[in-house]
Amino acid sequence: xxxxSSLREMGNLLRSAESIVIFxxxxxxxxxxxxxxxxxxxxxxxxxxxxxxxxxxxxxxLEFMDTEYCTTDIDCVSMPDICICVDCSEENRFSGRxxxxxxxxxxxxxxxxxxxGSFGDFYYIDGGEAATAQIIYKLLRExxxxxxxxxxxxxxxxxxxxxxxxxxSNTTAETHMIASQLFGCGIDHQKLVINLYNSVSYKQxxxxxxxxxxxxxxxxxxxxxxxVTSAMLEAESAELGDCEAVIDRLRDIKGVExxxxxxxxxxxxxxxxxxxxxxxxxxxxVKYGGGGHVKAAGCTLDMPMDEAxxxxxxxxxxxxxxx
Amino acid sequence: xxxxSSLREMGNLLRSAESIVIFxxxxxxxxxxxxxxxxxxxxxxxxxxxxxxxxxxxxxxLEFMDTEYCTTDIDCVSMPDICICVDCSEENRFSGRxxxxxxxxxxxxxxxxxxxGSFGDFYYIDGGEAATAQIIYKLLRExxxxxxxxxxxxxxxxxxxxxxxxxxSNTTAETHMIASQLFGCGIDHQKLVINLYNSVSYKQxxxxxxxxxxxxxxxxxxxxxxxVTSAMLEAESAELGDCEAVIDRLRDIKGVExxxxxxxxxxxxxxxxxxxxxxxxxxxxVKYGGGGHVKAAGCTLDMPMDEAxxxxxxxxxxxxxxx
Numbered sequence: 001x002x003x004x005s006s007l008r009e010m011g012n013l014l015r016s017a018e019s020i021v022i023f024x025x026x027x028x029x030x031x032x033x034x035x036x037x038x039x040x041x042x043x044x045x046x047x048x049x050x051x052x053x054x055x056x057x058x059x060x061x062l063e064f065m066d067t068e069y070c071t072t073d074i075d076c077v078s079m080p081d082i083c084i085c086v087d088c089s090e091e092n093r094f095s096g097r098x099x100x101x102x103x104x105x106x107x108x109x110x111x112x113x114x115x116x117g118s119f120g121d122f123y124y125i126d127g128g129e130a131a132t133a134q135i136i137y138k139l140l141r142e143x144x145x146x147x148x149x150x151x152x153x154x155x156x157x158x159x160x161x162x163x164x165x166x167x168x169s170n171t172t173a174e175t176h177m178i179a180s181q182l183f184g185c186g187i188d189h190q191k192l193v194i195n196l197y198n199s200v201s202y203k204q205x206x207x208x209x210x211x212x213x214x215x216x217x218x219x220x221x222x223x224x225x226x227x228v229t230s231a232m233l234e235a236e237s238a239e240l241g242d243c244e245a246v247i248d249r250l251r252d253i254k255g256v257e258x259x260x261x262x263x264x265x266x267x268x269x270x271x272x273x274x275x276x277x278x279x280x281x282x283x284x285x286v287k288y289g290g291g292g293h294v295k296a297a298g299c300t301l302d303m304p305m306d307e308a309x310x311x312x313x314x315x316x317x318x319x320x321x322x323x
Numbered sequence: 324x325x326x327x328s329s330l331r332e333m334g335n336l337l338r339s340a341e342s343i344v345i346f347x348x349x350x351x352x353x354x355x356x357x358x359x360x361x362x363x364x365x366x367x368x369x370x371x372x373x374x375x376x377x378x379x380x381x382x383x384x385l386e387f388m389d390t391e392y393c394t395t396d397i398d399c400v401s402m403p404d405i406c407i408c409v410d411c412s413e414e415n416r417f418s419g420r421x422x423x424x425x426x427x428x429x430x431x432x433x434x435x436x437x438x439x440g441s442f443g444d445f446y447y448i449d450g451g452e453a454a455t456a457q458i459i460y461k462l463l464r465e466x467x468x469x470x471x472x473x474x475x476x477x478x479x480x481x482x483x484x485x486x487x488x489x490x491x492s493n494t495t496a497e498t499h500m501i502a503s504q505l506f507g508c509g510i511d512h513q514k515l516v517i518n519l520y521n522s523v524s525y526k527q528x529x530x531x532x533x534x535x536x537x538x539x540x541x542x543x544x545x546x547x548x549x550x551v552t553s554a555m556l557e558a559e560s561a562e563l564g565d566c567e568a569v570i571d572r573l574r575d576i577k578g579v580e581x582x583x584x585x586x587x588x589x590x591x592x593x594x595x596x597x598x599x600x601x602x603x604x605x606x607x608x609v610k611y612g613g614g615g616h617v618k619a620a621g622c623t624l625d626m627p628m629d630e631a632x633x634x635x636x637x638x639x640x641x642x643x644x645x646x
Contacts, residue, residue, distance in 0.1 A: 165488045166502070167516045176503035179489070183496035190600070193490045198599060199577040202540060209535035212528055221525070254522040276521060277513070 005122045007135075011143040013106060013122060017081035019049040023101055025088035028054065030161025030196065032087040033062050033070075035110075035132040038154035039086060040069045042145045051076045055096040064195040065157060066150055074100050084108040087132040087158075089116035089125060110135055130170035133158025137178050152185035156192055165197065203238045204245065210236070211246045216313075217256070222279075223316040224250040227262035227269075229305055240265060247272050258319070260312050262305065269301045269308035284315050328445045330458075334466040336429060336445060340404035342372040346424055348411030351377065353484025353519070355410035356385050356393075358433075358455040361477035362409060363392045365468045374399045378419040387518040388480060389473055397423050407431040410455040410481075412439035412448060433458055453493040456481025460501050475508035479515055488520065526561045527568065533559070534569045539636075540579070545602075546639040547573040550585035550592075552628055563588060570595050581642070583635050585628065592631035595621045607638050 014020065022040050024032035036052040043050035052070045074097070083104025089111040091098040098119075101107065107120040112135060114127035129135050133155045140147055147155070159179060163171045166179070183189065207228065215226035228243050236242075240263055250259035257279040263270045271290070273281035280294045290299025301308040337343065345363050347355035359375040366373035375393045397420065406427025412434040414421045421442075424430065430443040435458060437450040452458050456478045463470055470478070482502060486494045489502070506512065530551065538549035551566050559565075563586055573582035580602040586593045594613070596604035603617040613622025624631040 160489075165490055167488055167520060169513050171506075171512060173503045173506035176499045176506060180496045180499035180503060183494075183499060189494060190492050194600060197490060198575045200572075200575045201577050202544070205535055205538070205572065205576055209532045209538075212532035213536065215528070215532075217525060249523075249528065252521045252523045253528055254524050277517060 004126075005124050007124060007139050007142040009122065010108060010110065010124050010139055013108060014043065014048075014082060014084075015046075015143065017048065017106070019077045019080045020051075020082045020084060021077050021080045021100070021104065022050065022052045023083065023085040023088070023094050023097055024052065024054065025085075025093040026055070026096070027059065028062075028087075029059075030062060031131045031133055031158040033058065033065060033067070034154040034156070034158030034161070035086050035136045037065060037067060037069065038133065038136050038140070038151045038158070039084075041066075041151050041154065042140050042143075042147075044069065045148070045151075046145060049077060053097055053100065055094075060201070061196065061199060062157070064191075065154065078103075080104050082106050082108060084110065085120070086110050086136070087112070089113060089120075089123070091117055091119050110139070130168070130172060130175045131159045131162035133162070134175065134178055137182075147182075147185050149186045149188075152182040152187045153192060156182045156187050156189075157196065160192070160196060200245075201242065203236055203242045206236045207233070207238050207242045208246050208249065211243060211261075212249060215250060217253075218313050219317050219320045221255045222320060223258045223260065223313075224253050224256045225260045225262070225309065225313055225316070226250060227264070227305060227309060229264045247274050250274075251276055258316060260316065262308055262312065264305050269303065269305055270298065271301060271308065271312060272296075272298045279319075284312075284319065287315075327449075328447050330447060330462050330465040332445065333431060333433065333447050333462055336431060337366065337371075337405065337407075338369075338466065340371065340429070342400045342403045343374075343405045343407060344400050344403045344423070344427065345373065345375045346406065346408040346411070346417050346420055347375065347377065348408075348416040349419070350379070350382065351385070351410075352382075353385060354454045354456055354481040356381065356388060356390070357477040357479070357481030357484070358409045358459045360388060360390060360392065361456065361459050361463070361474045361481070362407075364389075364474050364477065365463050365466075365470075367392065368471070368474075369468060372400060376420055376423065378417075383524075384519065384522060385480070387514075388477065401426075403427050405429050405431060407433065408443070409433050409459070410435070412436060412443075412446070414440055414442050433462070453491070453495060453498045454482045454485035456485070457498065457501055460505075470505075470508050472509045472511075475505040475510045476515060479505045479510050479512075480519065483515070483519060523568075524565065526559055526565045529559045530556070530561050530565045531569050531572065534566060534584075535572060538573060540576075541636050542640050542643045544578045545643060546581045546583065546636075547576050547579045548583045548585070548632065548636055548639070549573060550587070550628060550632060552587045570597050573597075574599055581639060583639065585631055585635065587628050592624045592626065592628055593621065594624060594631065594635060595619075602642075607635075607642065610638075 022036045024036045040050045040052050083101045089109045109120040109123045112129040112132050247261040251274045259274045261272045275295045282297045285297035285299045288299040345359045347359045363373045363375045406424045412432045432443040432446045435452040570584040574597045582597045584595045598604045598618045604620045608620035608622045611622040
């Protein structure tokens with residue numbers, strides 16, 4: 001167990017540094033990028049030489065964010081005073097940049113995932129926070145840094161995406177309190193919402209239609225299963241990434257407790273599973289060499305799609321016979 | 324223009340009454356039912372003889388709410404001290420119960436729609452509130468009535484549904500502040516979210532798939548059009564009500580500014596249109612004898628589906644040539 005520092009300690013360390021490089025996890029999502037962008041902007045406003053270091057382009061739906069402080073240039077700062085990983089606390093979540101991270105004279109880590117490694121000097125980990133953006137919000141308050149519009153918008157992106165627009169079970173009274181205060185900082189709420197939620201690609205929508213057309217209810221309607229084949233993707237010139245949201249649509253069906261979505265990839269079948277309330281999907285995933293959480297898990301089956309479908313359907317039927 | 328009363332006046336009138344009948348609008352949505360249920364429960368907790376009077380069954384997705392104080396019995400209270408319409412302020416929004424409303428010794432009205440009629444004695448109308456439930460929240464605070472769990476859950480249903488889970492442009496800093504305080508009252512947030520958002524019917528999902536399969540982008544991707552025929556509904560034993568959410572999916576496509584959804588009904592075609600940000604759809608609706616708002620409007624075309632589709636597509640192409 002890592003001994004947590006306080007936000008005051010974190011703030012004092014950042015205040016005393018001249019140059020800071022910020023590390024989000026690979027494939028940064030809204031919370032990783034939003035938290036890093038907000039922190040970077042705030043540190044620059046305080047006169048620091050601060051950068052967010054990435055090893056890839058920013059994903060489509062987050063391109064609208066103000067990211068002029070993001071760089072893929074590993075030499076953006078030589079021998080930084082502080083390297084800080086944000087929304088990730090294991091080196092294998094930013095392995096391509098881990099060597100640069102170790103260059104930092106002081107190494108910090110801020111996260112709301114509780115799977116922290118032991119490579120840093122100071123940690124602030126709080127698994128009770130809905131989003132890392134909530135921690136950054138509190139850190140900036142603690143440092144007495146003004147949360148101006150751009151910072152507030154980045155924090156809002158983090159909180160809104162990691163809570164599924166205030167629907168996920170991680171949402172708390174404090175989440176709404178912080179959101180209220182971000183509105184008070186003058187965020188352009190509609191700009192953010194349109195970019196985050198009303199900008200689904202045409203291909204995604206086409207694929208969703210095709211995949212939902214294949215769905216099947218089993219176990220008396222308590223499970224929904226569907227799949228996508230390489231041929232279905234080719235028909236729409238789409239990629240597996242265009243199908244990511246479908247599993248939520250399966251789970252959102254009334255009466256469905258477990259959703260399973262099967263994706264053909266390189267001759268094997270990747271299985272993603274989600275549970276709604278009382279169901280759990282980790283045991284089926286583990287049985288086939290996969291893993292995950294109680295409510296979200298997956299595995300890879302080395303067999304053709306029709307066999308994989310039959311296997312998962314049978315496992316789901318058995319699941320309700322066993323509980 | 325109606326002269327608004329204060330919440331204090333409203334509270335004093337309700338306090339001084341013994342019997343109160345509460346009137347939501349027809350086909351009550353989450354805000355109408357949530358606001359009425361919260362007010363009714365609060366008044367009963369204060370020892371009043373209070374009822375929510377409906378003239379129909381509660382819609383499927385709101386059935387989970389605690390509605391033991393809802394009745395369709397027009398004689399639930401004879402000669403009530405107060406009749407109060409909530410989330411509606413025109414008699415034609417509850418015409419089947421209007422006569423009963425007039426029986427009230429004092430007639431009140433609380434709403435966030437600004438289209439108030441002039442049939443009541445006292446009004447509290449505030450179009451700046453995201454939901455009527457926000458007004459009820461403030462009223463109960465003003466009356467110093469404890470907002471216990473059941474009341475808070477009803478208010479949360481109103482706020483969450485009328486703001487589209489905190490995404491619509493009516494959402495404000497105060498909306499989040501109130502949501503935060505409702506969490507503090509002990510709401511079962513996940514129960515509410517699962518019932519409101521994760522309980523889409525299988526038929527709805529099937530219809531969505533079928534309708535999205537028919538969608539077409541026009542005007543260089545700035546408009547999306549799709550349709551449902553009676554034959555498509557029959558194939559899934561579905562009704563038009565199972566297709567209501569599809570128009571949002573069309574509008575949510577990246578680059579789409581206007582979505583049009585055409586529904587075959589009794590040999591004619593009902594057209595619903597939505598705009599995302601800068602677009603407006605009222606002028607096309609008005610041109611064909613319909614109406615609505617800038618961002619949401621509709622009309623009925625007395626022609627076969629193929630002609631209606633061609634007409635709407637042509638109107639949408641023209642729209643961008645004209646602006």
